[in-house]
Amino acid sequence: xxxxxxSVRDAVTLQKELSGRVVASGRPEAPDLVAGVDIAVSKQDSxxxxxxxxxxxxxxxxxxxxxxxxxxxxxxxxxxxxxxEGPLFLQAYAKLETKPHVILFDGQGIAHPRRFGxxxxxxxxxxxxxxxxxxxxxxxxxxxxxxxxxSWSMINAPDGSRIGAALxxxxxxxxxxxxxxxxxxxxxxxxxxxxxTGAFRVPVPTRMAHIRTGEYRDREPGRTPR
DNA sequence: GCGACAG
DNA sequence: ATCTTGTCGC
Numbered sequence: 001x002x003x004x005x006x007s008v009r010d011a012v013t014l015q016k017e018l019s020g021r022v023v024a025s026g027r028p029e030a031p032d033l034v035a036g037v038d039i040a041v042s043k044q045d046s047x048x049x050x051x052x053x054x055x056x057x058x059x060x061x062x063x064x065x066x067x068x069x070x071x072x073x074x075x076x077x078x079x080x081x082x083x084x085e086g087p088l089f090l091q092a093y094a095k096l097e098t099k100p101h102v103i104l105f106d107g108q109g110i111a112h113p114r115r116f117g118x119x120x121x122x123x124x125x126x127x128x129x130x131x132x133x134x135x136x137x138x139x140x141x142x143x144x145x146x147x148x149x150x151s152w153s154m155i156n157a158p159d160g161s162r163i164g165a166a167l168x169x170x171x172x173x174x175x176x177x178x179x180x181x182x183x184x185x186x187x188x189x190x191x192x193x194x195x196x197t198g199a200f201r202v203p204v205p206t207r208m209a210h211i212r213t214g215e216y217r218d219r220e221p222g223r224t225p226r
Numbered sequence: 227g228c229g230a231c232a233g
Numbered sequence: 234a235t236c237t238t239g240t241c242g243c
Contacts, residue, residue: 105232107233117232134232
């Protein structure tokens with residue numbers, strides 16, 4: 001689709017071009033499989049480790065898990081996360097034998113200054129339904145949602161458009177920030193994240209990916225050969 | 227110029 | 234994201 005090695009300036013330009021391909025509506029076909037993604041960083045150098053875990057949607061039981069590691073070349077710049085973590089995710093994703101029907105990302109979807117967060121970028125790149133579920137806000141205005149699990153409030157862009165939701169996944173716990181990545185509507189995204197959330201604030205796929213990827217990093221010193 | 231700023 | 238122990242609250 002496109003290269004990943006470019007300047008910060010070109011990355012911004014690319015986002016503006018590709019954001020036009022995002023489809024922020026719909027619902028995943030037969031959501032039998034849902035995947036969670038996360039990336040861990042080496043304590044010393046800038047080596048990154050990515051884990052993609054696939055779960056049965058109905059029971060949230062683990063079906064498959066794949067990993068990839070390599071140097072993180074692009075710097076962390078708010079708004080350009082996909083250029084830093086995207087390449088590693090795509091490597092791990094390619095190893096999957098079971099492709100998920102929807103993918104949950106630790107980051108934003110269209111709740112982004114150019115409506116092209118990592119969930120949207122990966123969704124468009126792969127042509128797969130994706131959802132952004134971040135632990136903090138990057139862009140947009142919102143009011144604090146009700147305190148009970150399930151209550152949520154809209155995240156609006158400066159122009160008034162609805163780009164996401166501040167969702168309370170656990171009573172009296174800080175909300176998570178959900179937004180459509182690609183081929184999934186906002187309401188549908190909220191419903192899916194709620195379905196995937198149990199005893200913790202972060203949905204099971206993402207939470208498990210975070211834990212397992214951290215273990216993978218502490219166990220795998222080298223990088224993945226290619 | 228100043229503040230905001232996913233992971 | 235990562236560096237880190239105990240601790241307050243449901």
